Amino acid sequence: MNKLVLWHYDRSREGTNNLVFMFATTAPTDDKARAFPDSLRVNMGWPAHIKTMFDYRMMFGDIYERLFQFSVISLCSDFEAFSKEVFEKYGYKKGNGAFFQRIDDVIAAMENEGFDFSSIQSSIRKLQLAFQIRHIGIHNMGVVDTNFNSKTGQGVIGNPYPVNQENYLEMFDAYAIFLKHLDDNLPSLPV
Structure with a gap:
């Protein structure tokens, strides 16, 4: 195994998947367990149905989905850091x-270096979607714009793009397939 690939896989698995993503999956349950005393609810002027941290946060819409967006954003940062180090x-x-x-530019440049990604095109497409989600997650709070819609053919313009546990895991698995492909095809590290 290429040590560079292994290190980046381990970093992505621990930092993005086992930390950021795990927090996204556990935050709602943890927040439901954090109950507020009635006196706090009254003093804050919150409605009677606000009993837990979950209830409070849900007053702002489904903000827990934002944690899944952060998982995708982190995964894209992992891809960037890995690609940068490979190129260097x-x-x-x-x-x-x-x-x-x-x-798309990174993949094209790697193809110019002799890499063939034809066998992992479905994984590349999932990673391309991840980068589009990253873009709207950073610049539009996850709301689909014309650019996202035209590049992905997905989402409703003006509405949030849904990111959940299932589609994040598909993107993480796609990244693992990408890394495995490079592990199989990268030459030994230069001295």
């Missing part, structure tokens, strides 16, 4: 500007 260590030619934030 192997001396691959990179593009200009925020190159590593543009997955």
